Amino acid sequence: MTHDHALDATDLCTQEFWDARYDSTAAVWSGNPNPHLVEQVTDVAPGNALDVGCGEGADAIWLASRGWDVTGLDVSPVALARAAARALEAGSEIADRTSWKQADLRTWEPPANRFDLVSAHFIHVPASDRRVLHRRMAAAVRPGGRLLIVGHHPSDLQTSVGRFDFPDLLFTADQVAAELDPDDWEIVMCAEPAREALNPEGKPATIRDTVVHAIRRR
Template sequence: MTHLHEHDPSDFYSQEFWDERYSSTGAVWSGNPNPRVVEQLASVTPGRALDIGCGEGADVIWLAANGWDATGVDVSMVALDRAAARAAEAGAAVAAHTTWQQVDIRSWEPPAGQFDLVSAQFMQLPEPTRGDLHRRLAAAVRPGGHLLIVGHHPADLKTSVGRPDVPDIMFTAEQVAAALEPESWEILVCAAPEREIQDPEGNLVAIQDAVLHAVRRH
């Protein structure tokens, strides 16, 4: 998310933007699953999972390797092709439990009540688009299923990690939780845990993630 200020904000969410970014390099992301995915889901019983904005597929591949039937969706076909290739490299057993689909998450409606897990990692959208997305993602979780939404916390803007100076795309876990119907959800985690990453100068910097993990009651 470090180049948003160099583009028209609407371009940043387009297929053209992301296809160009993925095509410009051999890898955009580390290839490792997001740490909050591993932290929050390692002990959750596998089922059918949906990963939003899957990019090069690291989270989907980790889920599939841990027993989930995992679908990854992304706006970029370049990313999805790369993800499918990496799933194949991980072995036939993993690849067989992965599905890839090109969608524009700003308007896509996932099937309601069909998933044991819906995960969205660092989907930094402005309001009201973000709130609309989170409501659609929540509706896709079946009773007993998990919703995991993780994002860049507004506190990161005060650090040297190079977040775009667009406060509206940052959010807190409390903002996500407030959009869930209290009678329908059990909130397992609503927090802003810290972790350390390197800033552009190579210095270790403590940042916060907005982490919302909830289970649908009914």
């Protein structure tokens, strides 16, 4: 496993950390939309969406290509500039359907009852901040809208895949679902599917994702 004792868990949430990571390479991520987003949203009628922790913009651009109007939110201006450039490369219609906003997700306050979809993939902050973030994300969904939260499962720390050794940053599907009032939310999916990945040595490892998809009742 990979451990970096020079870092604190809160360092992984900062603009400085992510600006440095994005500045270190031409592309941090694959450029493809997250598979769980595609699986859960392909058949959903488009509306307006908030992509929390949008990074280089692949999810937002995919949503825009399917008719969604998307706000991409990220702590890193470097990532957002890259996302905006890639949206423009995808065409003027995609660029017109996407907008980009810089914010610290630990303190950001979204507009209430605003979005048909609020989506966050692999956003990991300390547990106390995570509960606040998830509550704010849920409040930003309008009645009839959807909340999609995907993360790395705590069991990944028992694999060779190389997660930072900060258990407080990881969470289960049941933990996320428990944050949603059943009177207000219908849980569409609460699961921890396995998938194959490569560890830092290029060897296969089985990891799990945390996936919660819910529809707001009221």
